[in-house]
Amino acid sequence: MNYAKTALLLAAMTALFLGVGYMIGGTGGALLALIFALATNAFAYWNSDKLVLRMHNARPVSRQTAPELWSMVEQLSARAGFPMPAVYVIEDPQPNAFATGRNPENAAVAATTGIMQTLSREELAGVMAHELAHIRNRDTLIMTIAATVAGAISMLAQFGLFFGGGGDRERNPLGIIGVILAVILAPFAAMMIQMLISRTREYSADRAGGEICGNPLWLASALGKISDGRRAEMRSAERNPATAHMFIVNPLTHRGVDDLFSTHPNPAKRIAALQAQAAEMGLGGGGGPSVAATRPGRSFGMPSTRGGWR
Template identity: 45%
Template sequence: MHRHHNGVRTAVLLGALSALILLVGRAVGGATGLTAAVLVALATNGVAYFASATIALRSVRARPVSEFEAPGLYRVVRELSTAARRPMPRLYVAPTAAPNAFATGRNPRHAAVCVTEGILGLLDERELRGVIGHELSHVYNRDILLSSVAAGLASVVVWLAHLAWLVPLGGDDDDEGVNPLGMLLLLVLGPVAATLVRLGVSRAREFQADASGAAVTGDPLALASALRKIEAGVRRLPLVPEPRLRTTSALMIANPFRADGPARLFSTHPPTEERVARLLEIAGHQR
């Protein structure tokens, strides 16, 4: 039921943003703008669907890792994938001391799991197993596909907002200059819509993946312990919020940037203490 509820919320959110893109196209360029908005949305979603894994992995400069280099990581992933009767994803390591991990790919057969050097040095094997269970749950629940579509739609809105500054778009064929209504929609509602997509999709799927990951491993306390360590590690070694990392950050198991004070309200991830509390509750029910 919880998974179904999250799916409905995500579908409603994506549908609302798709409608906003079409309204913006119509307001800015009439019928021509509407057609252009549809074409751009389809093209962007196509790129997001087929190339999302490559884009995400390149953004953190991840490299494929062999079983000889990371035998413990391979052992954990192979055991969990075999138990779930699913294909084993490709494994990557990102060269950063900041502890984090994420999964990407359009489906289980084209999935990849990436961990940072920092998380491999921070967690013990039991905690790493909890993290991998969380990431594999994202793959098995098809969260990655939803995230790719959401990122694609958000990118369209942001791209149109920037385009409004560069191209004189009129609302009428006989009108020259910028349509004030279109400019308002692009500059105000565009970034807001993009933020809502990242918040709505990411927070819902993180809670769901925590619960699913705990079911995959049978050890919710391991993931809870890992989340506490990752939270402390991120506070000590946060990533610099560069543009190339902002989209990928929504895929990671924890917000890789420093998020203190008001910034917590705009984080793509729910508070760690709330996630840990839910995992402890799951562990209590299991006992």
């Protein structure tokens, strides 16, 4: 199913490239756009994860430089049943995290310094398990390609603004009107891609993350904390809004966007679903979003059969 969604996304992006190319340069422009689209898709498949990590100034860490986070990811990935991904840290006060990579064998997880300072060990484990679930579900392939291709579409439209405005109807059948339409509509490409990345992926990753870490309430508690509207601005995300859908919660600080256009499900609904999952597992689902909070000083270990950390 995820492979089919990836193919559909790439086809949609290719069609969008063709449309913008035609509006800018007619048939010849559409052909050039198709070549550009194929090259961009191929480049994104192999390199988009590296680009996204670079966009957010993520630095790799090891067992020596970040022992607790590294060991946490090592243990959780073993429970998830795939090789340990590379671990990155982003120096940013906003509590957030994301995963990237084309497959479980070539993947990475990144956490901000803000989320590591804000959450307890159990809550952070819930977040990391959620990101590992995205990797196991291969959602990260779609997310990383979407982020890269969105920027390429915008670049193509901007290119047309400077070079596609001539009056040659053969080359540009819609004239300056077509160019203006392409340039105006292109900024919406990132938003459309975010809408194409189904929000149900987050629910699926939440549920799988709860199974991986052993207690869905840890992630529920984490979401209750990091979804706070008073979060600090994440400058790298504001500069690269097309990557917003990759994060566990929306990193953009602007408000007032209707739920219809949101890249993430409502946090309260996600928390409720996690509490229901916990109840199914016999862990209890009541007590609000903070039920999983624990003292930061608790030691971190492998989950027991009842979901606690030894």
